Amino acid sequence: MVGVKKKMVTLVSSDGVEFVVEKRVAEQSLFIKNALNEGGVEEKVMIPIPKVTSDTLSSVLEYCEKHASATEFQENEIEEWDKEYIEKADLDLLYYLLQASYSMSIMGLMELGAKKVASLIRGKSPQEIRELFNIKNDFTPEQEEEIRREMQWNYE
Amino acid sequence: MIYSVVKKQKGDLPDQKETQCELEDWSSSLQVPFDRIAKQLNAIDHISFRSVCKTWRSSSAKRAKIPFVVSSKLSDANYIRDISILDLFTKEIIPLRTAVSTITSDLFSRDCVYLGGSFGWIALAVEKPKERIILLNLAIHSRPS
Numbered sequence: 001m002v003g004v005k006k007k008m009v010t011l012v013s014s015d016g017v018e019f020v021v022e023k024r025v026a027e028q029s030l031f032i033k034n035a036l037n038e039g040g041v042e043e044k045v046m047i048p049i050p051k052v053t054s055d056t057l058s059s060v061l062e063y064c065e066k067h068a069s070a071t072e073f074q075e076n077e078i079e080e081w082d083k084e085y086i087e088k089a090d091l092d093l094l095y096y097l098l099q100a101s102y103s104m105s106i107m108g109l110m111e112l113g114a115k116k117v118a119s120l121i122r123g124k125s126p127q128e129i130r131e132l133f134n135i136k137n138d139f140t141p142e143q144e145e146e147i148r149r150e151m152q153w154n155y156e
Numbered sequence: 157m158i159y160s161v162v163k164k165q166k167g168d169l170p171d172q173k174e175t176q177c178e179l180e181d182w183s184s185s186l187q188v189p190f191d192r193i194a195k196q197l198n199a200i201d202h203i204s205f206r207s208v209c210k211t212w213r214s215s216s217a218k219r220a221k222i223p224f225v226v227s228s229k230l231s232d233a234n235y236i237r238d239i240s241i242l243d244l245f246t247k248e249i250i251p252l253r254t255a256v257s258t259i260t261s262d263l264f265s266r267d268c269v270y271l272g273g274s275f276g277w278i279a280l281a282v283e284k285p286k287e288r289i290i291l292l293n294l295a296i297h298s299r300p301s
Contacts, residue, residue, distance in 0.1 A: 095188065099187045099188055102187060118201075121197060121201055122197070123254070125204060126208050135182050135183040135208055135212075138209050139209070143213075147206075
């Protein structure tokens, strides 16, 4: 790396903000990695990231930056960092991070977000889950009946 | 700092923040990997997950495996105080007392005797206030629909 100019790429969020990042950071996203490979040229450095706003992209890149340097850290240091990183995300950001990691193919971030959401679901009733995540009950009466049977545990 | 914001400009798209003042609707999007979330959940939480809304329900199929009893906790008088089941999907041992507390806290506070379990059913006997048998059904969600 010494003396070699770092390869940079520019990512453009859906609201038009440009982020200049190291190629190895951006390549934490398989979507970007593939886009760069397909381009095959160094000149192709402007990559639009559809549906991901600047606020979300900034957070996503924070994750990518850390994980691009993962070899410099102990495994438990990374785990600890991941924990803190996802802990400070509120529900909306968590939602955007899941969307972004899905569309950008960042597997680690997707797993991290999914685990966090699962931890919020654990031990809650469907209604408690709906209230937490602002979800409307949209089942048909037939589905309601099926669910009622699934939730019924005891027969006396 | 490896990345930096070079140019800030308003794009053609509306700013998400301005148009969305309410909490995101977690049921509306197919762009969220709900199946990944479901994978993290044990048998009991998975049923709750699938009972939230249509999108969540369709994102993760019913699980086919039947959990079975691996241990039970008894009082001095051999009455049941808790039952644990093994979740074959998550390889996790779930104490029912905490997992489905609405049903079991009442049940296990009574003088309840474990009779046996088979194919996801657990049979319990209660003496008071009247003698009867209670069947806990852990398998109904694993029947083919």
